């Protein structure tokens with residue numbers, strides 16, 4: 644623990660503002676931002692590329708695990724007027740391609756395969772161990788960094804989460820599902836993510852829970868940054 648750089652763990656279901664808040668906090672406090680969901684989305688992308696569909700079954704688990712084991716991931720920080728984190732998978736920039744509703748569903752499904760989780764664990768640990776960082780996902784505080792310096796668990800009402808996802812998809816352009824369809828998809832994903840046998844989405848007992856339903860992004864960032872700064876000062 645003493646050799647470990649400062650680690651912030653942020654978990655919670657989709658649409659709670661995790662990504663937006665953690666990106667802003669990373670910039671504010673000089674932490675590396677690790678979006679672990681993007682790794683599962685990358686595996687999902689690769690599965691679609693080789694012809695798997697959403698209704699794959701258990702007989703496909705070994706082949707999908709191999710895809711995860713072979714995948715070469717690299718996060719690159721692009722410095723420009725609007726700095727962004729890009730994800731390269733096997734040398735290809737997949738950042739925007741992994742954000743569709745089908746990718747979300749496929750990511751959720753492949754993330755329940757134990758071999759896939761095992762294949763991505765080392766990378767997540769290495770990223771967090773490389774420098775002071777903030778990792779966001781579903782099992783950061785429970786499995787990946789159970790000894791994180793500070794842990795958060797974000798929640799929000801289902802209607803608010805669906806509303807946020809819809810605005811995100813609309814901002815990306817292209818076809819978006821309706822509010823009701825999106826709400827159903829999120830509920831289905833929550834159900835899969837929180838009932839899977841391995842590393843299910845759940846609040847670590849020592850995580851600070853923040854309900855973001857009625858808060859602006861600014862308010863969430865200010866509250867989290869204040870708590871993180873206090874811990875950083877204590878940790879020296």
Ligand code: DC
Nearest residue numbers: 679680681683750751754780781782
């Ligand atoms: O955070 P996200 O919506 O990009 O994540 C996509 C899926 O990946 C999510 O439905 C479950 C899975 N996931 C996971 O199992 N563990 C993580 N640490 C992050 C994401």
